[in-house]
Amino acid sequence: MPEQTLRHAALSERRVLALAPARRRLIILILLAAGWEACARWYDNSLLLPSFTQTISALLAAILNGELPSRTGASLEVLLVGYAIGILLAVVITAVAALSRWGESFLVLLTSMFNPLPAIALLPIALLWFGVGSASLIFVVVHAVLWPLTLSCHAGFRAVPQTLRMAGRNLGLSGSRYVFDILFPAALPSILSGLRLGWAFAWRTLIAAEMVFGASAASGGIGWYIFVNRAQLETANVFAGLLAVILIGLLVEALVFSTLSRLTVQRWGQEA
Amino acid sequence: MTPGSRSAGDRLTAQLAVSGVTLRYAAESGPVTAVDNVSFTIGKGERLVLLGPSGCGKSSLLRAVGGFLRPVSGEIRLDDAAVTGPGPDRMMVFQEFDQLLPWRTVAGNVEFALRRARHLSAAEARTVARDWIGRVGLSKFATAFPHTLSGGMKQRVAIARAFAVQPAILLMDEPFAALDALSRGRMQDELLALCQETGATTLFVTHAIDEALHVGTRILVLSANPGRVAAEYGVPEAAADRGAAQLAKLQADIQAVIFAGHGPMDDRDIAHA
Structure with missing residues (x-):
């Protein structure tokens, strides 16, 4: 039938342009890298703008000589500890806020006070209280994670449908049972986006904070690695450090967050 | 009667x-x-x-x-x-379809209610839930998540959950207000049968x-x-x-x-x- 073949042809033609999102992203990445390479070659000043290939070879060298992995490890260790503490505190604060009006007022006031405050602005105080070392870094990372996550959890709680709340209370659930059996799972879509946001904020804050550190250089993280290489005008290494931060971000998004969301909210049909 | x-x-x-x-x-x-x-x-x-x-x-x-x-x-x-x-001595069935927990399967929803409201063990809850899911004709969908079900099927799960908990009332x-006329009629008949059966x-x-x-x-x-x-x-x-x-x-x-x-x-x- 001619009509059918026609439609078939139209369909397959559209399919060429409509690639899977992952492939589309890969093509954009390649174009960006090519553009970078072209710019750098035209500008021809590796002190200011190393080319893509120079950056990649610097990155490979730094990985192979073990410096970047150990720096990354140091950063990730602080990051994970701060992230975990931040999540724990956010859970406690939102749970209390869900159960008491005073708790809710406390949450609303504290998030509106601290959420706009850049976590890095607390570093001087952290240094004063905890001294130079990972305790200060953890302190600012916790601050970076805690408030945006608390805000997302709270917004997620408030968006739980009235019928679902009543169904939960109908079963006799109250107190922490109600919060953990009904509210947290029902608010998971918001909580997941809060976790993503918190992760990004934690990274930013940590890299910025590490750049301030001079003393514990031997055990410094990626931020310190970037800072030192800038001071030594090893610009390709600076770019390699930045690339490493970006790659870790992409990896965590692809491996952790999208897996988490696929296993939960997508499977439950909760994602809008 | x-x-x-x-x-x-x-x-x-x-x-x-x-x-x-x-x-x-x-x-x-x-x-x-x-x-x-x-x-x-x-x-x-x-x-x-x-x-x-x-x-x-x-x-x-x-x-x-x-x-x-x-x-x-x-x-x-x-x-x-x-x-x-x-x-749970007064189990409600709501008009809205979002009364089921979306993160639990059909069986999971009924079992959860049984465990929390009647404090049954996991094994007991599974047995009772299977029975009630069968009585509302959803045995084949026991492992399905609510968002994959039709409105009528979701209401059936809610009804099974309510009966399974054995409330006083x-x-x-x-x-059935949000259902189409055809399923509404059938659901009325089914509910009536369950009510008469259990008194x-x-x-x-x-x-x-x-x-x-x-x-x-x-x-x-x-x-x-x-x-x-x-x-x-x-x-x-x-x-x-x-x-x-x-x-x-x-x-x-x-x-x-x-x-x-x-x-x-x-x-x-x-x-x-």
Whole structure:
């Protein structure tokens, strides 16, 4: 039938342009890298703008000589500890806020006070209280994670449908049972986006904070690695450090967050 | 009618007494009386239908029995114990489809209710849940998540969950109002069969006269703004067979009461209806 073949042809033609999102992203990445390479070659000043290939070879060298992995490890260790503490505190604060009006007022006031405050602005105080070392870094990372996550959890709680709340209370659930059996799972879509946001904020804050550190250089993280290489005008290494931060971000998004969301909210049909 | 040919002890067969209940809402323009001085009782195994137009406070009344709304005056007693808050002795089935936990499967939803409300072990809950899911015809969908089900199937799960918990009384808040006419009719039949089988005491809210006549043993017609009892009817046994002759007159009577908003019989209103 001619009509059918026609439609078939139209369909397959559209399919060429409509690639899977992952492939589309890969093509954009390649174009960006090519553009970078072209710019750098035209500008021809590796002190200011190393080319893509120079950056990649610097990155490979730094990985192979073990410096970047150990720096990354140091950063990730602080990051994970701060992230975990931040999540724990956010859970406690939102749970209390869900159960008491005073708790809710406390949450609303504290998030509106601290959420706009850049976590890095607390570093001087952290240094004063905890001294130079990972305790200060953890302190600012916790601050970076805690408030945006608390805000997302709270917004997620408030968006739980009235019928679902009543169904939960109908079963006799109250107190922490109600919060953990009904509210947290029902608010998971918001909580997941809060976790993503918190992760990004934690990274930013940590890299910025590490750049301030001079003393514990031997055990410094990626931020310190970037800072030192800038001071030594090893610009390709600076770019390699930045690339490493970006790659870790992409990896965590692809491996952790999208897996988490696929296993939960997508499977439950909760994602809008 | 013989209440509870297969009832399990006192489960599902309680007596409910609502006496002089007034419900008030805080609206922007001030307090609004939703229900004004309403009294009724439901005997063991009875199925009382609260019937009325929107705004007659029938759902508010049901929520008050469920313990979600506190009366400003009057009292609600279940088997001589005052109702003070929500609890699994009064299982509700809501109109909205989002009453199921989306993160649990069909079986998971029923099992969760059994574990929390009846404190069954995981193994016991699984057995009881499987039985009830089978009785509402969803055995094949036991492992499906709610968002993959149709509206009628979701309501079936909610009904299975409510029966499985073995409450003292079932509270149904227009459970079929959001369904298409075909599934609504079938669900009414199925619910009726389950109620008759278990002898469950039931309070059912609807705005559809045919539904009230079909599922109820007694009908309380409420007038609107504020909700008051306008009339009360017993439903003859034959009502379960749709289209029984004596139902036509009853239906006309009820329609007249609802449209007139007062008094039981009025010839002019019947002529219009």
